[in-house]
Amino acid sequence: xxxxxxxxxxxxxxxxxxxxxxxxxxxxxxxxxxxxxxxxxxxxxxxxxxxxxxxxxxxxxxxxxxxxxxxxxxxxxxxxxxxxxxxxxxxxxxxxxxxxxxxxxxxxxxxxxxxxxxxxxxxxxxxxxxxxxxxxxxxxxxx
Numbered sequence: 730x731x732x733x734x735x736x737x738x739x740x741x742x743x744x745x746x747x748x749x750x751x752x753x754x755x756x757x758x759x760x761x762x763x764x765x766x767x768x769x770x771x772x773x774x775x776x777x778x779x780x781x782x783x784x785x786x787x788x789x790x791x792x793x794x795x796x797x798x799x800x801x802x803x804x805x806x807x808x809x810x811x812x813x814x815x816x817x818x819x820x821x822x823x824x825x826x827x828x829x830x831x832x833x834x835x836x837x838x839x840x841x842x843x844x845x846x847x848x849x850x851x852x853x854x855x856x857x858x859x860x861x862x863x864x865x866x867x868x869x870x871x872x
Contacts, residue, residue, distance in 0.1 A: 732769045735776050745872045747777055748864065750787040750829075753850060756813055757797060759806040763815035770819065785825040785870050787860075788817040790833040793841040796849025827867045832859055 731751040739747060751773070752766040770786065777784040791813060794805035806812065813830070820826055833856065835842040841849055845856035852860060 732772045732776075735773060739776075739782070740780060744782055746783045746785055746870075747773075748785050748787060748827075749773055749777075750789070752816055753789050753792060756789065756792055756809045756816075757794070757803070757805040757850070759808070763812040766812070766816050767819045770816075774823070783825060783870075783872055784823070785827060785867075786820045786823045787864075788820050788826065788828045788830040789813055790829050790845075790852070790856075791839075791841045793835070793843060793846065793849030796841070796843060796847065798849075800848035800850075825870050827864055827870065829860060829863055832863060 749770065752770065755761040755766050774784045774786075776782075792805065792809060794809070797803065797805050817828075817830055821828065833841055833845050833852075843849070845859065846852050
């Protein structure tokens with residue numbers, strides 16, 4: 730849905746830069762392939778370039794299937810880790826990228842740390858604060 734909202738949500742603001750973090754919800758859906766997520770990211774990039782907006786991609790963070798199940802009463806695609814890997818590999822190849830993924834794992838290194846996202850998907854205040862710190866370490870990417 731992010732790419733479909735681009736014209737309405739982004740263009741009226743006339744930004745020089747656009748931080749792009751989208752696709753996490755799609756990781757949990759077994760019907761959505763990693764290529765579909767990547768294709769949407771490519772379209773957002775195309776739209777940015779067409780409007781002289783610098784696309785700055787943020788890697789997707791891991792998710793936490795048990796917390797997602799508790800919060801949303803829905804199962805997570807068992808292939809979510811492979812999907813995450815494929816999408817983030819594409820993101821890391823972009824000219825402007827900030828790598829959030831490694832900072833958000835739990836101590837086992839297998840999923841999102843509950844301390845950053847109680848619902849297993851959307852960063853809470855601690856997660857958003859960490860995101861801000863990481864983004865601020867990459868000020869050189871912004872025009």
